[in-house]
Amino acid sequence: MAKKILIAEDSPTMRSLIASTIAALGDFIIVEAANGFEALRILPREKVDLVITDINMPDINGLELVSFIKNNPHYRTTPLFIISTEGSERDRAKGISLGADAYLVKPFEPGKLQELIERFLGKEDR
Amino acid sequence: MSDKPSSQAIREFLGETEEILEKLNLDLVLLGDGIESGESDPELLNSIFRGAHSLKGLAGMFGFTDISDLAHHMENLLDRLRLGKVILDGILVEVLFEAIDLLTRLVQGKGETEDFTLDTAPLLDRIEAILGGRSAGTATPGEGKIPQEILSVLTEYEEHRLQENLRKGRNLLRVQATFSLTTFDQELAELTEALKQQGEVISTLPCVGDIAERIAFQILLGSASDLATISAALNRDDLRIELLSAGQVSVASPAKGLSSDIELLAEPLREELAGGVEGARDSGDGGASLRSISRTVRVDIDKLDQLMNIVGELVLSKGAIAELGQRLRSVADSELVGNLQKATRMLERRLDELQKGVMEVRMVPIVQLFEKMTRIVRRVAGEQGKKVTLDIRGADTELDKLIIEDLSDPLMHIIRNAIDHGIELPEERLANGKPEKATICLWASQKGNHVVIEVSDDGRGIDPEMVRRKAVQKGLVAASAELSREDVYDLILTPGFSTRDEVSELSGRGVGLDVVRNNIAALSGMLELDSDVGQGTSISITLPITLAIIKALIIESCGRTYAIPINSVLETLMLEPGAIRSIEKREMIELRQSTLPLLRLDDVFRLPQATRNGGKFFTVVVGLAEKRMGIVADQLLGQQDVVIKSLGNTLSFVRGIAGAADLGNQQTILVLDVGGLMGEALRGEVISLYN
Numbered sequence: 001m002a003k004k005i006l007i008a009e010d011s012p013t014m015r016s017l018i019a020s021t022i023a024a025l026g027d028f029i030i031v032e033a034a035n036g037f038e039a040l041r042i043l044p045r046e047k048v049d050l051v052i053t054d055i056n057m058p059d060i061n062g063l064e065l066v067s068f069i070k071n072n073p074h075y076r077t078t079p080l081f082i083i084s085t086e087g088s089e090r091d092r093a094k095g096i097s098l099g100a101d102a103y104l105v106k107p108f109e110p111g112k113l114q115e116l117i118e119r120f121l122g123k124e125d126r
Numbered sequence: 127m128s129d130k131p132s133s134q135a136i137r138e139f140l141g142e143t144e145e146i147l148e149k150l151n152l153d154l155v156l157l158g159d160g161i162e163s164g165e166s167d168p169e170l171l172n173s174i175f176r177g178a179h180s181l182k183g184l185a186g187m188f189g190f191t192d193i194s195d196l197a198h199h200m201e202n203l204l205d206r207l208r209l210g211k212v213i214l215d216g217i218l219v220e221v222l223f224e225a226i227d228l229l230t231r232l233v234q235g236k237g238e239t240e241d242f243t244l245d246t247a248p249l250l251d252r253i254e255a256i257l258g259g260r261s262a263g264t265a266t267p268g269e270g271k272i273p274q275e276i277l278s279v280l281t282e283y284e285e286h287r288l289q290e291n292l293r294k295g296r297n298l299l300r301v302q303a304t305f306s307l308t309t310f311d312q313e314l315a316e317l318t319e320a321l322k323q324q325g326e327v328i329s330t331l332p333c334v335g336d337i338a339e340r341i342a343f344q345i346l347l348g349s350a351s352d353l354a355t356i357s358a359a360l361n362r363d364d365l366r367i368e369l370l371s372a373g374q375v376s377v378a379s380p381a382k383g384l385s386s387d388i389e390l391l392a393e394p395l396r397e398e399l400a401g402g403v404e405g406a407r408d409s410g411d412g413g414a415s416l417r418s419i420s421r422t423v424r425v426d427i428d429k430l431d432q433l434m435n436i437v438g439e440l441v442l443s444k445g446a447i448a449e450l451g452q453r454l455r456s457v458a459d460s461e462l463v464g465n466l467q468k469a470t471r472m473l474e475r476r477l478d479e480l481q482k483g484v485m486e487v488r489m490v491p492i493v494q495l496f497e498k499m500t501r502i503v504r505r506v507a508g509e510q511g512k513k514v515t516l517d518i519r520g521a522d523t524e525l526d527k528l529i530i531e532d533l534s535d536p537l538m539h540i541i542r543n544a545i546d547h548g549i550e551l552p553e554e555r556l557a558n559g560k561p562e563k564a565t566i567c568l569w570a571s572q573k574g575n576h577v578v579i580e581v582s583d584d585g586r587g588i589d590p591e592m593v594r595r596k597a598v599q600k601g602l603v604a605a606s607a608e609l610s611r612e613d614v615y616d617l618i619l620t621p622g623f624s625t626r627d628e629v630s631e632l633s634g635r636g637v638g639l640d641v642v643r644n645n646i647a648a649l650s651g652m653l654e655l656d657s658d659v660g661q662g663t664s665i666s667i668t669l670p671i672t673l674a675i676i677k678a679l680i681i682e683s684c685g686r687t688y689a690i691p692i693n694s695v696l697e698t699l700m701l702e703p704g705a706i707r708s709i710e711k712r713e714m715i716e717l718r719q720s721t722l723p724l725l726r727l728d729d730v731f732r733l734p735q736a737t738r739n740g741g742k743f744f745t746v747v748v749g750l751a752e753k754r755m756g757i758v759a760d761q762l763l764g765q766q767d768v769v770i771k772s773l774g775n776t777l778s779f780v781r782g783i784a785g786a787a788d789l790g791n792q793q794t795i796l797v798l799d800v801g802g803l804m805g806e807a808l809r810g811e812v813i814s815l816y817n
Binding site (some may be wrong): 059067094 | 307
């Protein structure tokens with residue numbers, strides 16, 4: 001069955017860029033959240049296999065989302081990537097120490113994101 | 127994803143960046159307003175930072191390095207600002223405005239061709255200079271008793287806000303709440319609003335919980351009030367509030383005494399505010415703003431136009447069907463015909479709804495246009511060493527998006543004109559006993575199917591004598607001519623008239639108010655001018671709310687058919703030829719104790735007079751703003767919805783015609799421009815527009 005990926009990102013353009021990068025890789029179901037709240041709402045409803053989140057979001061920040069996911073027994077093992085515009089080194093270090101599995105800097109290279117997805121979700125049969 | 131972004135992606139990019147830039151503009155105006163008070167709202171600053179941040183990220187994805195570099199510099203500057211490392215002042219705000227200007231031009235350029243670029247180096251250097259030059263010192267971190275679980279998820283900015291609150295001696299509290307998973311965003315938004323009345327919400331952290339249907343949040347609040355006060359003000363038993371760190375303001379300090387007095391005074395107000403939030407919750411729309419973020423769809427205006435055109439065509443088809451139904455009835459009055467008419471009426475109602483719906487989508491509040499004017503006032507006044515406040519009212523008045531777009535240039539010109547010619551230098555104002563700071567009012571209001579925009583200033587006004595001299599000098603009027611107030615204003619609106627000898631860098635450029643008036647007329651609007659010497663000038667623009675579909679009165683005059691927008695029609699009269707009186711060679715009729723000037727379309731459009739009907743005739747009384755006029759018609763053919771199509775650029779010189787419309791039976795007729803005709807008629811120049 002196709003794997004499900006949640007993208008939490010407030011920029012619609014960025015969301016669709018990430019989504020099309022993933023779509024080029026194979027058959028994935030993409031669930032989009034325009035903010036942290038939507039992501040929180042989606043998590044218990046959909047069985048998500050991977051979360052990709054931004055850090056700067058209007059309601060709750062990406063770090064808080066990472067902490068929520070990585071401390072929650074239901075989602076703890078779900079891989080999580082942060083894609084954020086090159087920010088402060090401390091935000092990046094915090095993200096990793098909270099348990100994010102990867103940290104990509106915008107503008108991200110599509111190839112790198114694809115490689116990470118394959119590493120964490122396995123190659124899709126195409 | 128391929129290496130080259132698709133054109134669809136570029137379009138999305140353009141749409142989103144334009145939206146971000148618009149928002150940045152609005153926010154910067156607010157930020158600029160805060161300079162004088164020396165206070166800037168952290169939330170506002172953060173919103174601006176996030177805007178620049180998003181721009182940088184987006185532009186980077188498309189390889190637009192000029193945009194992302196500039197946005198990056200802006201972001202650095204804003205980051206230092208929000209972290210309190212750089213001081214907010216006029217120069218900084220100006221640089222930020224320039225950066226947005228440049229970004230806007232870059233984004234627009236990329237819309238034309240992706241290779242478009244501009245030299246950003248000078249501005250980048252200036253930003254660097256600010257970054258390198260001034261420093262407000264770094265905030266000292268002091269972690270106190272903040273739990274690590276909270277500290278670890280704060281972004282650098284949130285940490286800074288935490289430190290700021292501690293530095294100011296505020297209490298730091300943790301508010302915990304649990305909500306149902308289905309409604310938490312609304313409930314959280316309500317709680318956040320209520321908490322904001324008590325202090326600053328630093329961070330909102332979703333908590334780990336094991337219950338599937340509920341979710342817990344911890345909210346970090348910095349507040350000058352103590353725990354008991356906050357608990358009492360919130361008055362909710364579903365919250366757990368604890369004090370993490372007590373504020374350090376000592377009891378002995380006079381500042382404390384003062385602030386607690388204020389506290390006492392502010393209390394009833396607070397409760398009222400909290401009550402307000404409660405009320406909002408009852409009506410169920412407390413979380414609306416939060417939801418709308420992800421429920422907005424951006425639509426290309428061309429698509430809306432297309433949709434509107436289709437609706438227009440449908441309305442015309444409906445008209446044709448209704449007419450066929452009528453004719454069928456006179457031939458055969460069967461049950462079938464009755465059913466056809468019922469179905470037609472149903473169709474009509476649904477079409478009405480559809481038309482209203484599409485129309486509503488096109489309507490946008492005028493606020494963005496007004497905010498743009500704020501920037502122009504700021505810049506132009508600054509350049510000329512004049513002090514001006516812009517008083518904006520009715521910014522939520524809605525107009526058709528296309529009208530708003532076409533209104534931008536004329537309005538900008540009027541405002542520049544007011545600052546350039548109307549507003550005096552501060553010394554001159556003081557000498558004349560006026561406040562040093564001039565006021566320009568920019569007011570919008572809806573009046574029926576029209577929107578009135580008034581621009582008025584308290585500057586030097588228009589001196590009729592100076593206008594007269596200039597007009598004589600330019601040979602526009604005879605030296606002996608007596609000029610009424612209206613004549614003077616008309617002169618100012620005449621092409622080629624300018625009271626200033628030198629062309630001003632600002633409003634000059636060879637463009638006069640006549641062009642502004644024509645632009646407004648092209649929108650079927652009307653411009654009126656009024657002025658008092660020494661008191662100021664006011665210009666009022668009356669515009670239809672929409673141009674797309676209008677109800678029109680179809681008339682026949684001298685064998686030709688015309689449409690008059692029903693918006694402007696006040697009443698219709700049937701008159702005997704004897705009712706016409708002639709005053710100074712102009713035809714008038716008596717109407718309720720006042721005279722109404724008549725306008726004959728055959729005069730206006732120089733049609734052969736032989737076709738004039740000698741018997742009874744109709745007069746369509748039209749009015750715009752305060753002015754009235756009667757248009758002579760031989761027949762009134764009825765009301766109809768018409769879609770106005772522009773005559774195109776090649777025919778744009780034709781005055782008195784707003785456009786053409788299709789009547790649905792392949793017959794094309796001209797739609798009269800009432801504002802334009804009225805202007806001509808009331809000036810008495812109507813003998814012919816085409817001499």
